[in-house]
Amino acid sequence: MKRTLLSAFAILLTVSMATAQVNLVKKASENATDAAKQGFKFTNVIDLSTTPVENQGSSGTCWSYSANSFLESEMIKNGQAPVHLSKIYTVRQAYMEKADAYVLMKGGLSWGDGGEGxxxxxxxxxxxxxPESDYTGLVGGKKINRFGPMQKKLKALLDSVIAIKGQIDPAGWKAEFKKILDDSLGVVPATFQYNGKTYTPATFAKEVAHLDADNYIEFISQTSTPYYKKAMMMASDNWAYQWDYNITPTDLTDVIDNALKNGYTVGWGADVSEPYFSWPNGVAFVPKNAEELEGKKLTRDEKAAIYNGDRTEMVITPELRQQGLEDYTTTDDHGMHIVGLAKDQDGQEFYIVKNSWGTKNDYNGFLYVSKAYVQYKTTSILVNKKSVPKSLARKISL
Structure with a gap:
């Protein structure tokens, strides 16, 4: 996922943490625009604790912001102090690994900011x-991520290595690659202080974050491979060639519901290019004429009409979902973080979603997404294994 926000909002500093973040969500509907209030009125049912909303800036690093936000909520659930983890530390380590794969595959791999949860x-x-406070990835007075110039240099270097058919010392080009990262993002501190104790990234993960990477599982949904078996995530940003468990569209929302009801949040990858996904209004749902709207460029007023009109949604089937994947109307755009559940005035359930585009929308950086939208436009979900319904866990031998 590599959705890039080009508008530069101010970065929200890590000040008020879990409790304050929940309050932001609760107050969100009070701050909605008149247009949004006319269409949807939400009552929050489940509000799970998160760290404050951030802004990925001009970088396609939503996958790191969303999945790290997910890990931050995992820490909170475990009773640990809320802390923003360094999204850009994760990004630069992934870029080093992706660079290796790109060269070994002679450029036969998608290159860019994108990645997956x-x-x-x-x-x-x-x-x-x-902690993000120890490595922000911002140098030279920058207040927000701007990855364009850095990516041009990185790709030019990798393509030059491939052009000479690998006749270069790998240690040499990797050192040059690392220098570009250091110049663009800053040097990662070998050690740092946290609560009066010295840590390395490895010891901080082990002793403070204290999360087990084996506790997490990813799901996809497609009819082209058997359900309840592992299959390749067919997305260009899946440079690691990850295989995930394939489940039905209804299973996706069942997993999310079970997670939220048991206090677990969910990492969410989705298509956000649809005209019925409105970031300004903070609402995404699937109107009954959604297929007629696919691919259309609508004005803000035309979009507002969708959200203020008939709230009846299209019925999502596995076949309809698969059609979207195959005709490219469902694309791997963006990573976000599902942190709660709400109901609209008709009693329909919507997920509360934390985004990484700053706080300048009707819901202070959050949005409400219908279950139909999740079943239709999800590309993957990332969850704690403990949050998987027992019936599904048995089907996949978890």
Missing amino acids: HDVINMYAKYGTL
Whole structure:
């Protein structure tokens, strides 16, 4: 997922943490625009604790922001102090690994900012983590991520290595690659202080974050491979070639419901390019004429009409979902974090979703997403194994 926000909102500092974040969600509907209030009125049912909303800036690093936010909530659930983990530390470690794969495959791999939620888990397991306050990835007075210039340099280097057919010392080009990262994002501290004690990223992960990477599992949904078996996540940003468990669209929401009811949040990958996904209004649902709207460019007023009109949703079937995957109307756009459950005025359930585009929308950086939208436009979900319903766990021999 590599959705990039080009508008530069101010980064929300890590000040008020879990309790304050829940209060933000609770107050969100009070701050909604008149247009949004006319269409949907939400009552929150489950509000799980999270760290404050951040802003990924001009970088396609939603996968790191969302999955690290997921890990932050895992820490909170475990009774640990809430802390923003360094999203850019995860990113640079993933880029080093992706660079190896890109060269070995002679460029036959998608290159860019994008990644998947499982990359965060994999990097955490291999390289640990550290507080964002100790590694922001912002140098030279920058206030927000701007990855364009850095990516041009990285790709030019990798393509030059491939062009000379690998006749270069791997240690040499890797050192040059690392220098570009250091110049662009800053040097990762070998050690740092946290609560008066010295840590490395590895020891901080083990002793403070204290999360077991083996506790997490990812799900996809497609009809092209058998259900309840592992299959390849067919997304260009799946550079690690991860295989995930394939389940039905209804299973996706069953897993999310069970997680939320048991106090677990969910990492969510989805298509957000649809005209019925409105970031300004903070609402995403599937109107009954959704297929007619696919691919259309709508004005803000036209979008507002959707959210203020008939709230009846299209019925999502596995076949309809698969059609979207195969005709590219469902794309691997963006990673977010599902942190709660709400109901609209008709009693329909919506998930409360934390985004990484700053706080300038109707719900202070959050949005409400219908179950139909999740069943239709999800690309993957990331959950704690303990949150998987027992009936599904048996089906996949978990």
